[in-house]
Amino acid sequence: MSRSDGNDVIVRVENLKKWFPIRRGLADIVMRRPRKYVKAVDGVSFEIRKGEIFALAGESGCGKTTTGRTILRLIEPTAGKVEFMGRDIMSLNRDEMKNFLRRRAQIIFQDPYESLNPRKTIEDIVGEPLEVHGLVETKQEKREMVSRYLEEVGLSPPEDFIFRFPHELSGGQRQRVAIARALVLEPKFIVADEPVSMLDMSIRASILNLMLDLRDKMGLSYLFITHDLATAKYIADRLAIMYLGRIVEMGRAVDVIDNPLHPYTKALIAAVPVPDPRHKIGEIPIKGEVPSPIDLPSGCRFHPRCLSAFEPCDKEEPQLKEVEPGHFVACHLY
Amino acid sequence: MPILQVEDLTMYYEIPFKGYVKAVDGISFSLEKGESLGIVGESGCGKSSLAITLMRLLPKNGRIIKGSVLLDGIDIYKLPEEKLRREIRWKRISMVFQGAMNALHPIIKVGDQIVEAIMLHENVSKEEAWKRAGDLLELVGIDRSRLDSYPFEFSGGMRQRAMIAMALALNPDVLLADEPTTALDVIVQAQILKLIKDLQRKFGISLVLISHDVSVIAEMSDKVAVMYAGKFQELGSAVDVFLNPLHPYTKGLLSGVPSVKGKPRRLKSIPGAPPNLLSPPKGCRFAPRCPFAKERCFEEEPELVELDEGHYVRCHFADELREVPWDVSE
Numbered sequence: 198m199s200r201s202d203g204n205d206v207i208v209r210v211e212n213l214k215k216w217f218p219i220r221r222g223l224a225d226i227v228m229r230r231p232r233k234y235v236k237a238v239d240g241v242s243f244e245i246r247k248g249e250i251f252a253l254a255g256e257s258g259c260g261k262t263t264t265g266r267t268i269l270r271l272i273e274p275t276a277g278k279v280e281f282m283g284r285d286i287m288s289l290n291r292d293e294m295k296n297f298l299r300r301r302a303q304i305i306f307q308d309p310y311e312s313l314n315p316r317k318t319i320e321d322i323v324g325e326p327l328e329v330h331g332l333v334e335t336k337q338e339k340r341e342m343v344s345r346y347l348e349e350v351g352l353s354p355p356e357d358f359i360f361r362f363p364h365e366l367s368g369g370q371r372q373r374v375a376i377a378r379a380l381v382l383e384p385k386f387i388v389a390d391e392p393v394s395m396l397d398m399s400i401r402a403s404i405l406n407l408m409l410d411l412r413d414k415m416g417l418s419y420l421f422i423t424h425d426l427a428t429a430k431y432i433a434d435r436l437a438i439m440y441l442g443r444i445v446e447m448g449r450a451v452d453v454i455d456n457p458l459h460p461y462t463k464a465l466i467a468a469v470p471v472p473d474p475r476h477k478i479g480e481i482p483i484k485g486e487v488p489s490p491i492d493l494p495s496g497c498r499f500h501p502r503c504l505s506a507f508e509p510c511d512k513e514e515p516q517l518k519e520v521e522p523g524h525f526v527a528c529h530l531y
Numbered sequence: 532m533p534i535l536q537v538e539d540l541t542m543y544y545e546i547p548f549k550g551y552v553k554a555v556d557g558i559s560f561s562l563e564k565g566e567s568l569g570i571v572g573e574s575g576c577g578k579s580s581l582a583i584t585l586m587r588l589l590p591k592n593g594r595i596i597k598g599s600v601l602l603d604g605i606d607i608y609k610l611p612e613e614k615l616r617r618e619i620r621w622k623r624i625s626m627v628f629q630g631a632m633n634a635l636h637p638i639i640k641v642g643d644q645i646v647e648a649i650m651l652h653e654n655v656s657k658e659e660a661w662k663r664a665g666d667l668l669e670l671v672g673i674d675r676s677r678l679d680s681y682p683f684e685f686s687g688g689m690r691q692r693a694m695i696a697m698a699l700a701l702n703p704d705v706l707l708a709d710e711p712t713t714a715l716d717v718i719v720q721a722q723i724l725k726l727i728k729d730l731q732r733k734f735g736i737s738l739v740l741i742s743h744d745v746s747v748i749a750e751m752s753d754k755v756a757v758m759y760a761g762k763f764q765e766l767g768s769a770v771d772v773f774l775n776p777l778h779p780y781t782k783g784l785l786s787g788v789p790s791v792k793g794k795p796r797r798l799k800s801i802p803g804a805p806p807n808l809l810s811p812p813k814g815c816r817f818a819p820r821c822p823f824a825k826e827r828c829f830e831e832e833p834e835l836v837e838l839d840e841g842h843y844v845r846c847h848f849a850d851e852l853r854e855v856p857w858d859v860s861e
Binding site for chain 1: 573574686688689716717718719720721722724725743744745746747749750752755769770773774783784785786787788789790791792795797798799800801802804
C-alpha cells in the first residue's frame with residue numbers, strides 16, 4: 198500500500214486486530230478443544246490525514262465500531278499498531294494517555310439519549326472534561342468556556358441551555374451537546390460512531406453540516422463510522438468498506454460509491470434505497486447470509502456469498518491492492 | 532370501489548388530568564386493489580398510531596373521536612370485536628410491524644406457529660394447514676424443511692420473512708407494513724422490500740407502508756402521504772410528491788435526504804422540533820418551523836385541498852410557493 202509521507206497523517210493504523218475470546222464450557226476444557234475467538238477486527242490498515250473525514254462503513258457486526266474504539270484505546274487491541282500524531286498509542290503511560298490521547302482525540306456516540314448523564318446540567322456535562330484536565334480554575338471560567346462551545350455547536354443563546362437537563366432537549370440538541378463536550382478540549386481528531394442514525398430525518402442534515410463546518414473551522418479530522426452509504430458519500434472524503442473484520446475496498450468516497458469494484462461493495466450499493474420514485478431496487482448481486490465471525494470462511498471471507506467467486510477465492514485471502522490511483526480493493530478479480 | 536376507504540379518522544390518546552394526545556387527527560384516504568400507499572413522517576407524527584387505528588388494535592386509552600375505516604365497504608368500527616377478530620383482522624387486513632421478528636414465540640416451532648394462525652381462522656385439517664405453511668415459507672424464500680426449526684435458528688431477516696408469511700397466510704386484501712425493515716441491515720432490507728413488492732403484485736394485495744425513511748417510501752409506493760403532527764400534510768402520486776413537492780414540510784424533508792446517486796449537494800434541514808400533540812399549535816401545525824409562515828398560518832388551520840389533479844396539500848400558500856425551494860440558513 199502506498200504511504201503518504203508522515204507529516205499530513207494524523208492517525209495510522211497498521212494490521213490492527215481485535216479478537217474477543219469466547220468462554221469455553223466444561224466439555225470444551227475436558228476435551229481440550231482450542232479456545233475460539235470472534236475476530237471482530239482482523240488485520241485492518243489505513244491512514245487518516247489531517248483535516249480529513251474518513252468513513253468506515255459496513256453492516257452490523259463487520260467490526261467498524263470495534264475499530265473506532267480500539268484506535269482510541271477504549272478497547273485494547275489483540276495485535277497491530279496505532280499511531281496518533283506520530284506516537285504509538287500502545288506505548289503511552291497513564292499520564293500520557295490522559296494528557297495526550299484523551300485530550301487530542303474524542304468520541305461522539307450514536308445515542309444522545311444514553312451518552313449524556315441525565316442527572317447533570319448541560320453546563321456540567323460540557324464542563325466536566327475541562328475540570329478533569331484542570332483547564333479551568335473558577336466557575337466563571339468554566340461557564341465562559343462552556344458557553345463558547347455551546348454557541349459553536351449552534352445552541353444559542355447558551356444561557357438558555359446551561360441550566361437545563363438532557364431530558365429537556367430534543368435529540369438533535371442532545372447530539373449538539375455531545376459534540377460540544379467533545380470539542381471543549383480542542384481535540385485534533387474525533388471518532389463519530391453513527392452520530393446521526395438515531396436522529397430524525399429533518400435533523401440529520403443539520404448535524405452533518407455542523408460537523409463539516411467544524412472540520413473546516415477547527416481543522417479537525419474525523420473517523421466517521423456509519424452503516425449508511427448515502428450519509429458516507431455526503432460527509433466523507435475517503436471511505437473504507439468493511440466485511441467480517443477486514444477492509445475490502447477503500448478510496449475516495451465518490452470513487453468507491455460511483456464506481457465500486459469489490460463484489461460486496463457492489464451488492465451494498467445496489468441495496469441502498471434512493472429517494473427517487475423512478476428508481477426501483479433490483480436483484481441484489483449476493484447470495485446467502487453473513488457467516489459467523491467465529492468460523493470464518495477460508496480464503497476470501499466473502500467467497501461463499503460472491504457471485505463472481507472463482508478458483509483461488511476459497512484458498513487464498515486477497516490483500517488490498519491499489520487498482521486505480523488511491524482506490525484499493527481486496528479481491529482476486531483485480 | 533376502493534378496497535380501503537378511510538374518512539376523517541380521528542383517534543386521540545386520553546391522558547388523565549392532562550387531556551388528549553391528538554395522534555391521528557382527521558386522516559382521509561382511499562386505496563384501490565393492488566395499489567400501494569406510503570406514509571412517511573418523523574417519529575411522533577402519529578404514523579404508527581394510524582396503523583393500529585386501521586387495525587382496530589387500540590390500547591386502553593385510545594379513543595376514536597370520529598371517522599370511519601371502510602374495508603371493502605364494511606365499517607370495521609361498527610362490527611362486534613368477536614366478528615372482527617374472526618372474519619376481518621389478519622384475514623382481510625393484516626400487518627407486519629417493526630421488530631415483528633421478535634414477536635415469534637421462542638420455543639414453538641415456526642411451522643406450528645403458522646399452522647396455528649391458519650387453523651384459528653379457517654376450517655382446515657392439520658395436514659392441510661401444515662402443507663400451506665410450507666408453501667408460505669417457500670413463497671418468502673425459505674426452504675419448507677425449516678418448518679421444523681425454532682425461531683432462534685433463524686436469522687433476523689429469515690424471522691421477518693416468516694412474519695410476512697404469517698401476515699399473508701390468510702390471503703388478506705390489505706397488508707399494513709409499519710417500518711417492516713427498520714431493524715435490518717441494508718442488504719436484508721432490500722431483499723425484504725423486494726419480496727413484499729413481488730408478493731403484492733402477484734396477489735394483487737393493497738399495501739400501506741409506513742416508514743420514517745423517505746428513500747424506502749420512494750422505492751415502494753404508488754401514492755405517498757406525508758404525515759406531520761397527526762395530519763396528512765400532502766398526498767399524491769409518488770412522482771408528484773417527490774419531484775414536485777408542494778408543502779414546505781415536504782420540501783424541507785426531501786432537501787435533507789442524502790443519496791448514493793448523483794452529485795453531492797449541500798443538504799438542508801428543518802429548524803426546530805415537532806410540536807407536542809397534547810397541545811398542538813393553533814393554525815397550521817407546521818407554522819412554528821416554517822420559514823414561509825405568515826400571520827394567517829398561526830391563526831387559521833389550512834384544509835387538505837386538491838391543488839393539482841390527484842395532488843393534495845395542506846398549506847395556505849402552497850400555490851404561491853410552488854416554485855420556491857426550501858432554503859434555510861443554519
